[in-house]
Amino acid sequence: MTKPKILVVFYSRNGSSESLAKAVAEGAEAVGAEVRMRRVRELVGPEVMAMAPGWAENAAAMNERYEAPTADDAVWADAIVFGTPTRFGSMASELKAYIDGLGGVWFQGKLNGKLGSVFGSTSSKHGGNESTLLSLYNVLAHLGLIIVPLGYSHPALFKAGTPYGATFISQGDTQKPGEDDLAVARYQGERVALIAGRTISAVQ
Template sequence: MTAVKVLIAFYSRNGSTEALAQAIAEGAQAEGAEVRLRRVRDFVAEEVIQSVPGWAANRDRMHAQYEAPTGGDAEWADAIVFGSPTRFGNVSSELKSFVDSLGGLWFQGKLNGKVGSAFCSTSTRHGGNESTNITMFNFMAHLGLIVVPLGYADPAMFRGAGTPYGASSVSGQDNTPPSEDDLEVARYQGRRTAKVARLLSAAE
């Protein structure tokens, strides 16, 4: 049986969203999925990037490690998982720029029926982790994706990590990495997304 194909398209500045993306990839691969991890590119002015400690170094490291997502990746995938840090309770402009680039595929109907899911990270508690994930549901609906939230179908969800809308973590002002519970929720999200995509593919 052909493996389902999962695209994880994310933006990360300090590594928190990246860590969740990697855990989602692990979960999807545990379900037998083929995974593409892609980091969208920064587009703010270089002087802004250089003014924030660690931003340039993290950018350069992640650019070397991950390709940028493309429309070809989205067309290839059976499932697309979008990840973003929270920006004032909303999705980052970097990730949204990738979404906005998918207009041609949307117009051709080539994304209809694919699975979609969302995850995010915030720097403060109640900093918009739920609203950011839900915001991504909006554009997934417009793209024609079948949205897969997490619900409470795994024990990891009852340990106070993540949200029923998607995995998340809180980094604080010291860039604390996701906890093991946060990562376990993300792995569950990868498994769940890949499983739903496989079931939908088998039904076609």
Template sequence: MTRSSRLGKHLCDGKRCAAALDVYRYLTNRSETDYHPRAPGRSQRQRPTGYGRSPSGCTGARHSQGQDMTHTKILIVFYSRAGSTEALALAVAAGASAAGAEVRIRRAREIVAPEIMQAVPGWTEQAERMNANYESPSLNDAEWADAIIFGTPTRFGSVASEVKAYIDGLGGLWAKGRLDGKAGSVFGATSSTHGGNESTLLSLYNPLAHLGMVIVPLGYGDPVMFAAGTPYGATHASMGDSILPDEAHLAVARYQGRRVTEVARALRCSPLSAVESVSTN
């Protein structure tokens, strides 16, 4: 009897408990089988195609033949109306790049009516400027990335609908398991000091968990965290769009980019990257 089998039986007090054994195998990668949650229509439980070690060693969690796996791939998806969240996104990108990542920055597009935008001074002009500078996020971007970092302004204590609309469109990738095991992280901005920064970031943790992403908080692993930001992600209060993030808040965002890159790189060689395809019997 293998060690995983012995522990699996122990977890069930000696009874046959396939579910507990499956969990142990999945988390420890100790046995020949590594199950993946079944998506609708699947006849087998398996890791998504593309996961695993390349022939040259553990160089990428999503290896595909002929693909350059030199750099960890970071996708930053943000929405910004007046520039605060954009500034944080650029700082996150700078931190990730400094850690050796290949970075794509994408801005989610407006979903509100033009007349609503025109009623807010500068919204239309800022949107046109940013949309000219950043592509809109795509499904290919999400599948390409080793990690996805979402940035959002607060909307009544929760994520902006523009960012949520993009997340809601990831259902097809979710069903195929294409996002499972990727690193995920969040950052955001509010208009006032107590405008909901932390609740907004925490509200984004929910869809990341459903997508199967490995959530990467900041904690207090760097001295910059004692000057600004939150343990959940970089933040900023714009005081009614009157100020942009200062150096202390940008330093937190750069740290977030570095941290997520390091975690995503480590996940490439984690047990989650093992390629297995077994029947459900």
């Protein structure tokens, strides 16, 4: 099987989506994929970030760990996995800004036929995980990506996550993803990487 290239691009403010992103990357790497992890950057200024305790500090620490994503990263990848916390039932504006910036390579047809998958997190129960992931499916379709859902294709999905992608509820940022949540995310990375590898081999 050809070694697939997986881009995991995410936004995280308090670490929940970051934890899922790391698990997705681990799952993909475990089956031989080459992975790039990228964190999108804040759109607001320090005065807004200061209104939420820990935001600026967490952002600075994560930005030290991860490069910002570029359009070239998306072109490089065979599959793109987007991750986001919910913002009023949809994706974070930080992730949306990165996606909007892909218009140039999209217009050139450089994203068409790649695989796409999504994961997300919320602060509260019924906080919009499924609506957020489904809204991202619209984006994947417009980019020309082949959507890779999870269904109920792994036992972990009967304990955590959704058929649309890995999810987590932080209970007001008092909880961190547990083993069941991370198992779904690792499986998502594995599934995307394996399907990407098969797709590459089929067209060679």
